[in-house]
Amino acid sequence: MSQNPHGTVTGNRGLQLEEPLIFEQGVAGRTGVDLPAAPQVKSRLGKAARKGTIGLPGLSEPQAIRHYTRLSQKNFAIDAGMYPLGSCTMKHNPRLNEKMVRLPGLADLHPMQPQSTVQGALALIDTLAHWLKTLTGMPAVAMSPAAGAQGELCGVMAIKAAHEAKGDHGRKVILVPESAHGTNPATAAACGYSVESIPANERGRVDLDALKAKLGPHVAGIMITNPNTCGLFENDIVEIGKAVHAAGGYFYCDGANFNAIVGRVRPGDLGIDCMHINLHKTFSTPHGGGGPGSGPVVLSAALAPYAPVPFVVHGPDGFKLVEEEAGEAAKAFGRLKGFHGQMGMFVRALTYMMSHGSDGMRQASEDAVLNANYIQARLGDIMTAPFPGPCMHEALFDDRFLNGSGVSTLDMAKALIDEGFHPMTMYFPLVVHGAFLIEPTESEHKATLDQFIAVMRSLVERIKKGDTQFLHDAPKLTPRRRLDETLAARKPVLRWRPAAPERQAAE
Amino acid sequence: MRYLPHTEADRRAMLQAIGVPSVDALFRDVPEAVRLKQPVDLPTTKSEIEVERALMSFAQRNLGTGSAPSFLGAGAYRHHVPAAVDHLIQRGEFLTSYTPYQPEVSQGTLQYLFEFQTQVALLTGMEVANASMYDGASSTAEAVMMANRVTKRDRAVISGGLHPHYREVVATHARHLGFALDFAPPDPEGKEDLASRIDDKTSCVVVQNPGFFGQVRDLSALAEAAHAKGALLVVVVTEIVSLGAVTAPGDMGADIVAAEGQSIGNPLGFGGPYVGLFATREKFLRQMPGRLCGQTVDADGQRGFVLTLSTREQHIRREKATSNICTNSGLCALAFTIHLTLLGEDGYTRLAALNHAKAVQLAERIEKEAGLAVVSDSFFNEFTVRLKKKNAAEVVEKLAAQKILGGVPVSRLYPKEAGLADLLLLAATETTTEEDMTALIGALREVA
Numbered sequence: 001m002s003q004n005p006h007g008t009v010t011g012n013r014g015l016q017l018e019e020p021l022i023f024e025q026g027v028a029g030r031t032g033v034d035l036p037a038a039p040q041v042k043s044r045l046g047k048a049a050r051k052g053t054i055g056l057p058g059l060s061e062p063q064a065i066r067h068y069t070r071l072s073q074k075n076f077a078i079d080a081g082m083y084p085l086g087s088c089t090m091k092h093n094p095r096l097n098e099k100m101v102r103l104p105g106l107a108d109l110h111p112m113q114p115q116s117t118v119q120g121a122l123a124l125i126d127t128l129a130h131w132l133k134t135l136t137g138m139p140a141v142a143m144s145p146a147a148g149a150q151g152e153l154c155g156v157m158a159i160k161a162a163h164e165a166k167g168d169h170g171r172k173v174i175l176v177p178e179s180a181h182g183t184n185p186a187t188a189a190a191c192g193y194s195v196e197s198i199p200a201n202e203r204g205r206v207d208l209d210a211l212k213a214k215l216g217p218h219v220a221g222i223m224i225t226n227p228n229t230c231g232l233f234e235n236d237i238v239e240i241g242k243a244v245h246a247a248g249g250y251f252y253c254d255g256a257n258f259n260a261i262v263g264r265v266r267p268g269d270l271g272i273d274c275m276h277i278n279l280h281k282t283f284s285t286p287h288g289g290g291g292p293g294s295g296p297v298v299l300s301a302a303l304a305p306y307a308p309v310p311f312v313v314h315g316p317d318g319f320k321l322v323e324e325e326a327g328e329a330a331k332a333f334g335r336l337k338g339f340h341g342q343m344g345m346f347v348r349a350l351t352y353m354m355s356h357g358s359d360g361m362r363q364a365s366e367d368a369v370l371n372a373n374y375i376q377a378r379l380g381d382i383m384t385a386p387f388p389g390p391c392m393h394e395a396l397f398d399d400r401f402l403n404g405s406g407v408s409t410l411d412m413a414k415a416l417i418d419e420g421f422h423p424m425t426m427y428f429p430l431v432v433h434g435a436f437l438i439e440p441t442e443s444e445h446k447a448t449l450d451q452f453i454a455v456m457r458s459l460v461e462r463i464k465k466g467d468t469q470f471l472h473d474a475p476k477l478t479p480r481r482r483l484d485e486t487l488a489a490r491k492p493v494l495r496w497r498p499a500a501p502e503r504q505a506a507e
Numbered sequence: 508m509r510y511l512p513h514t515e516a517d518r519r520a521m522l523q524a525i526g527v528p529s530v531d532a533l534f535r536d537v538p539e540a541v542r543l544k545q546p547v548d549l550p551t552t553k554s555e556i557e558v559e560r561a562l563m564s565f566a567q568r569n570l571g572t573g574s575a576p577s578f579l580g581a582g583a584y585r586h587h588v589p590a591a592v593d594h595l596i597q598r599g600e601f602l603t604s605y606t607p608y609q610p611e612v613s614q615g616t617l618q619y620l621f622e623f624q625t626q627v628a629l630l631t632g633m634e635v636a637n638a639s640m641y642d643g644a645s646s647t648a649e650a651v652m653m654a655n656r657v658t659k660r661d662r663a664v665i666s667g668g669l670h671p672h673y674r675e676v677v678a679t680h681a682r683h684l685g686f687a688l689d690f691a692p693p694d695p696e697g698k699e700d701l702a703s704r705i706d707d708k709t710s711c712v713v714v715q716n717p718g719f720f721g722q723v724r725d726l727s728a729l730a731e732a733a734h735a736k737g738a739l740l741v742v743v744v745t746e747i748v749s750l751g752a753v754t755a756p757g758d759m760g761a762d763i764v765a766a767e768g769q770s771i772g773n774p775l776g777f778g779g780p781y782v783g784l785f786a787t788r789e790k791f792l793r794q795m796p797g798r799l800c801g802q803t804v805d806a807d808g809q810r811g812f813v814l815t816l817s818t819r820e821q822h823i824r825r826e827k828a829t830s831n832i833c834t835n836s837g838l839c840a841l842a843f844t845i846h847l848t849l850l851g852e853d854g855y856t857r858l859a860a861l862n863h864a865k866a867v868q869l870a871e872r873i874e875k876e877a878g879l880a881v882v883s884d885s886f887f888n889e890f891t892v893r894l895k896k897k898n899a900a901e902v903v904e905k906l907a908a909q910k911i912l913g914g915v916p917v918s919r920l921y922p923k924e925a926g927l928a929d930l931l932l933l934a935a936t937e938t939t940t941e942e943d944m945t946a947l948i949g950a951l952r953e954v955a
Contacts, residue, residue, distance in 0.1 A: 005807040022622050022848050032849035033589055035937060038860045041867035046885030048716070048725045048754045050856075055629045058851030061591055068845055071615035072600035079599030092510055093603050096555050101776075102593075105566030108573040111778030112581050112915040114907040120568025121777050127565075134547050146641035146779065147834040149821070157683050186821035186831035191683045195826045233536035264534060269541040280834065288596075288838025289616040290606035290798065292641070292780030308679070324922050325675075334679025338582055338644035338672040338767070339778025347562065354561055357552035360508040362543075366530045367513055370521055373533050377525040390525075390533045417612055422605075428822075445512030446521060478611040481806040485610075488803035488815040492792065494635050495625040 016479060019070040023496045026057020032064050055498070074479040075289070076422050082448050086394045086425035086437025087181070087229060089259045089281035091368075094355065097284065097348035106347055111339035115321055121343065122319035126312050128350045132277060132296055135361070137268025140304035142297045143311065144341035148256060151276025151295025152187035152223070154308060154336055158274060158299060159221045159250040160191055161306040161333040171220035171249070177206050179230060179429040184223045184254060193220060200431055204230040204387035204396075208239060215247035225254035226270070227261065229429040230387060231372065231394035231437065241271025250274070250303065258282045259441070260369055260393035263362030273300040279342070283349035294345035305331040310340050367442035368393040371449060375438055378453045382460045386432045393441070399434025405463045409434040411471040412459060414482065418475045419455045508552050570910060572775060576943035577912040578869075580889040580934025581719070581920065582643065582670050582745040583778060584770045586858075587938055592772050592845045601841055606798075606834070610813045611805075616837065617812035620800040623844040630750045630847075631742075631764040632757025633786035637797035638814075639840040640783030640832065643767025644676040647713065647743050649785065649796045649830055650765040651677055652684065654711035654739045656794045656829070657762075661686040663711050664704045664738075667694030668718030670745055671920040677713070686710075693921055695882050695891050695930055697722035702732035709736060711763070715743040716756065720917075720932070721883035721890040723753055730760025739763060747771055747784065748936075749887040751859025763787045771850075772842030782839035793819060796830030858937060862888040865935040869944050873933070877951045882930065889934035891917070894955045899931040905954040906947070913947055931955075 004011040004018075011018040043049060059067065076083070083090035101107060109121055129141045142158075145151040156174065163171050174188035177198045185195040196214060201207040206224060222244050226234045234240065241251045253267055253275035259282040261267075267275050279285045279294040299307055309332050310323040321340065325332045356364060369392055376385060376395035384400040399409050413423030413436075425437040440449060463471070475481060513521075518530070527533060534542065553561070572585050579585070596602065600615060607613030607620075620638045627636035640646040651663045663681075665674060665688055674690065681688050689709075691699050697720065701712055712733045717723045730740040742756035744766035756764045766784035773781060785797060793816070801815035821828040850858060866888040870881050873892055883890040892914075896902055899916035906913035917930040935944075 004809065019618070021618070021625075023625065026848075026851060029853055031851045031854040032591070033851075033854040033858070035854065035857050035861055038857065038864040039868060041864045041871075043863065044867050044870065044885055045752060045863065045887065046723050046725075048723045048759075048885075050750070050752055050754050054751075054755075054852055054855070056626065056847065056850070056852040056855055058853055059848055061589075061849060064845065064849050065591055065595065067848070068595045068601075068619070069598070071618050072595075072598045073615065074613075074618070075600040075604045075615035076609075076612035077600045078603040083605065085605055088605055090603075090605060094510060096558060098597060098602075100559070100562045102774075103563060103566040104573050105569045105571045106562075107774045107776055108571035108585070109569055109777040110572050110577065110579040110585065110775045110912065111583050112579055112919060113570070113572075113912055114904055116904065117570040117907050117912070118777065120565040123568065124562075124565040131549060134549050146645065147832075149831045149833045150641060150645070153683075153831065157679070160683055181833075182821040182823065182825045182828070183831050183833050185826035186824070186828040189826040189828075190680075190831050192685045233534075235536045235538060238538055238541070261537070263546055264543055265537055265541055266543065266547070286602045286838065287605045287834075289601055289604050289613075289620075289841065290638070290837035291834040292782075292836045292839055293834035294780070309675075323919070326922075334682060335672060335675040336645070336679060337676060337779070338642050338670070338781070342779040343777035344774075344780050351558055351562060354550065354553050354558045355510070355555070356508060358546035358549040360511070360552040362546045363508060363511055367511055367518075369533050370513075370518060370525075370530055373525050373527075374521045390527070390535065392533075392536075413609070414611070417609065422612065423609055442511055446517045475611050479614045480611050480809060480811040483610045483805045483811045483813045484803045485813050485815065488801040488813045489818075492799075492816060493802040494621075494792075494799055494815075495628050496621070 017070045019067060021496050022057050022059060022067060026059050028058055030058035030060055032059055032061040081420055082444055082452055083422040084424045084438045084440050086439040087256055089439060089441055091284055091441040092443040093284050093286045094352060097351045100351045101344050101347040119318050122312050122321060124350060125346055126319060128346050131353050132298060135262055136298045137266030138298035139301050140299040140307060142299060142307040144308060144336055145295040145297055146337050146342055147291065147293030148276050148278045148295040149183045150336055151297045152183055153190060154297045155252045155274035155276060156187055156191045157333045158303045158306040162303055163220055171218055173219050175214055175219060175222040177224060179228055179431045180223065180225060181254060181256060204232050205234050205236060206240060208236045211240060212243050215243060217248060219247060219249045221250040221252055223252040223254060225256060227257045227392040231391040231396050232387060233392055237270045256281060257393060260365060262365045263358060264365055273303050279345045279349040284352040285345045285348040292342060294342035306333045308332055309335050364442045371440040371442060371444055374449055375440060375453065379456055382457055394437055394439035396432060397436040398432045405468060407463050407468050407471050409436060414474040415459055415471045418477045421452055572912060575910045575912050576946045578914045578933045578947060579912050581915040581932050582767060583775055584746055584934060584936055585775055585938055586770050586936050588772055588846060589849050591849060592842055595845050596838055596842050607814060610811065614811060617800050619841055619844050621802060621812050623840050624800060626844060626847050627784050627786050631786040632755025633764055634789040635792055636786035637795055638800050639835040640785050640797055641836060642781040642783045643745055643765060644673045646765035646783035646785050647673045648677045648680045650741045650763045651711060651713060652680065653763060653794050653796060654741060655686055657791055658710040658737060658739060660708055660710035662689065662708050663713060664689045664701055664709055665691065666701055666714040667691040667699050668720060669713055669715045669743060670719045673743060693924055693927060695720045697884060701729055705733055705736045705738055707736050709738040711739040711741045713741040713743060715745060717746060717749055717887045721886035723885045723887055726759040741765060746887060748859050748862055751856045752863050753887060768843045772846030773839050780836060780839055782836040782843055794829060797832055798835055861937045865939045869933060869935045872944055872948055876948045888936055889932060892931045892933055894929045894931055896955055897929050899929055902955045906950050909950050911946055911950050
């Protein structure tokens with residue numbers, strides 16, 4: 001690269017190294033894996049043996065190590081600093097979790113081994129289930145969903161199965177608040193329901209009267225996040241549950257924000273029928289650049305019979321995995337994924353839970369709530385909060401404090417990056433204009449929060465003085481500056497191709 | 508508690524700054540009646556030493572595939588993962604980052620996703636691939652729902668050679684979303700005629716290759732038959748190493764490929780997390796589920812990558828999204844792409860050849876030395892054997908008692924099909940040794 005913004009011959013910026021695609025550096029015939037020679041045999045591939053090449057590049061091990069090490073250095077991560085993405089719970093990921101998931105006897109178990117050879121694994125799943133049921137105060141849990149969104153499918157499918165079991169086929173609507181995660185309406189639609197929106201009241205909670213007006217024999221259930229996406233506890237939640245049940249519906253609680261209340265409130269005491277738990281949020285399994293997640297769903301007695309296969313039960317000869325939709329699973333609504341669930345995430349989550357214990361988890365929730373309120377209190381005089389506090393585990397601001405400045409929420413977020421912080425969640429929830437949703441989690445200590453607060457305050461001070469150009473230019477100190485998302489969507493380039501040199505496309 | 512940084516003095520100072528007397532005041536919106544006064548009834552905080560001991564006691568009650576001759580497959584395969592893979596995926600910058608919504612500080616994740624998408628497209632012979640799904644089964648269900656959208660039809664034909672879990676997952680979605688499925692019966696001999704099931708209401712034909720029972724097929728004629736009726740061909744691959752030896756689905760006319768990527772880079776891990784692969788033709792791009800990474804330029808004109816075409820996705824489209832998927836399998840996709848990068852063309856095709864050769868050796872010895880019939884007329888690294896004893900599940904239990912993980916009885920996955928009770932699935936990979944085979948065959952001669 002001869003032309004680059006840093007004026008270096010290499011395009012590198014000090015030790016921040018430019019890195020071409022694997023396809024631009026690999027050559028045929030080179031490999032990073034030595035294998036024993038294959039024995040000579042007569043092929044039994046039939047008529048479908050591959051002819052011709054695939055086009056995969058060849059790299060040696062040192063090249064591959066450098067490639068991925070350099071790529072990793074272009075990422076921000078919790079390990080590097082504060083990552084206050086609201087609704088995502090970017091807490092510390094303990095390394096003991098990673099060590100435990102790699103134990104022989106766990107990592108090398110095949111899902112289809114005879115059950116007599118995996119009693120320890122089934123006991124582990126059963127133990128995690130016990131912890132989840134105890135923390136939520138719910139009688140049952142479906143462990144298999146692969147992530148929060150699949151957990152939502154699990155809950156809504158169980159609701160549908162429960163209505164159908166009663167011969168009630170007239171319920172076609174799921175109610176979802178305007179502030180909900182996009183997965184909620186998408187899930188309802190994926191189960192064949194239409195979605196009706198419930199408005200929020202002036203306090204950022206579900207409008208109870210508006211909700212009651214929408215209930216009726218056509219409503220299958222309601223999906224509510226609690227604490228909600230504004231970071232607030234739905235203080236009418238018990239009333240909401242009673243009203244939904246009185247109308248014959250079921251109550252789905254989105255547990256994305258469970259981290260705020262672990263050990264302080266049991267969702268089962270609130271009258272819910274099901275709730276997914278994002279093990280990758282509340283229970284510290286790593287987000288891994290976008291997954292894998294794990295979304296067990298706790299179920300009320302009313303929905304428990306419809307839980308999907310597989311599940312673990314206590315049998316006469318030890319633990320038993322029920323895999324077939326018969327016997328104790330006769331009413332199961334089906335199956336959501338291959339095999340038994342995200343075992344690797346179960347091991348990590350149980351490790352986290354055992355490490356914290358009931359006292360540590362309660363303390364973690366208190367610290368998460370304390371941290372969010374500290375941010376809200378220290379920034380409340382210069383930013384604008386749409387709803388009065390206290391908040392739960394995340395602090396929400398709108399963009400009224402930016403009125404007339406020409407600066408957007410996005411600009412603020414990008415300026416934070418140059419100061420070494422990952423931005424907060426922006427423009428979500430949709431019910432708040434230009435939202436800043438800040439979730440510090442319990443992992444941040446006071447000094448980091450103070451630094452974050454100081455940065456935010458200094459940005460607002462500069463905006464007040466009309467010093468705003470730097471915000472529009474930010475970020476300047478990152479491996480790449482603002483990227484042209486319109487170009488990416490208008491002319492999608494979703495893979496490397498040998499015939500179209502990417503530099504041409506870039507110019 | 509080692510993970511919580513605040514001292515009591517910190518907490519007091521922060522409460523003072525907030526202006527409340529205690530943390531309880533911050534929970535005042537929680538109705539009094541449901542506030543827990545005490546920690547729940549679970550054990551209290553534990554040191555690393557104690558937690559390790561507890562977790563190891565679970566692990567020690569299992570027989571791992573690393574400690575016994577293992578011939579298990581049926582959609583999950585034990586392969587050797589190079590040491591570099593596990594080292595690299597544990598770099599905190601990969602492990603502890605979120606979905607790359609802020610591209611300026613996520614170019615590492617975005618570039619490997621772009622490379623991953625390219626690798627998946629190359630292996631499957633398709634034009635575009637997404638940034639991963641949960642697993643092969645949910646990928647397959649998404650493929651059927653996508654075919655329904657593309658063709659505006661709502662009836663899919665499902666092969667009897669599709670993994671039973673995949674069949675169940677597709678059926679679960681069909682039941683709840685409301686579309687029809689035509690299931691061909693289980694097909695151990697690989698003789699089904701799917702083309703005759705296709706009509707002008709068929710959205711797609713779903714066929715696994717290599718099939719659940721092992722057969723490797725040329726699907727070109729089936730693709731033509733589907734296309735002649737305006738239907739799509741969905742090809743499912745549960746053993747992704749096979750594509751180093753078997754013709755790519757795209758080269759046989761597939762319209763969508765849904766695959767399980769576990770075999771490359773990912774441990775067995777008792778069934779998850781794995782990584783669903785999803786690839787299709789460019790013309791169907793807007794109907795694809797899942798995240799997509801695309802190339803673009805930054806404000807300085809330098810090449811960079813972003814998540815793109817998100818107007819298909821739930822966080823933008825809500826109830827009109829192509830899928831409700833949000834989190835996918837980023838870290839497993841990273842393991843996949845690193846392992847495949849290390850293999851390269853040479854390593855990947857040799858790995859496939861080695862797997863096939865081991866399986867052929869095993870099949871020949873099963874036939875000659877154990878005197879059992881291999882049902883699959885063709886196969887890659889897994890095949891079906893008909894036992895002399897009627898109950899393969901009992902045979903497998905007896906093998907386990909001798910510390911041999913001797914394959915998957917078909918009845919484990921098809922418990923209601925009495926006619927399949929004597930069938931055993933056996934897989935061999937590059938990790939299978941001659942001693943393993945000798946141990947299995949010796950035991951099979953006694954118990955099968």
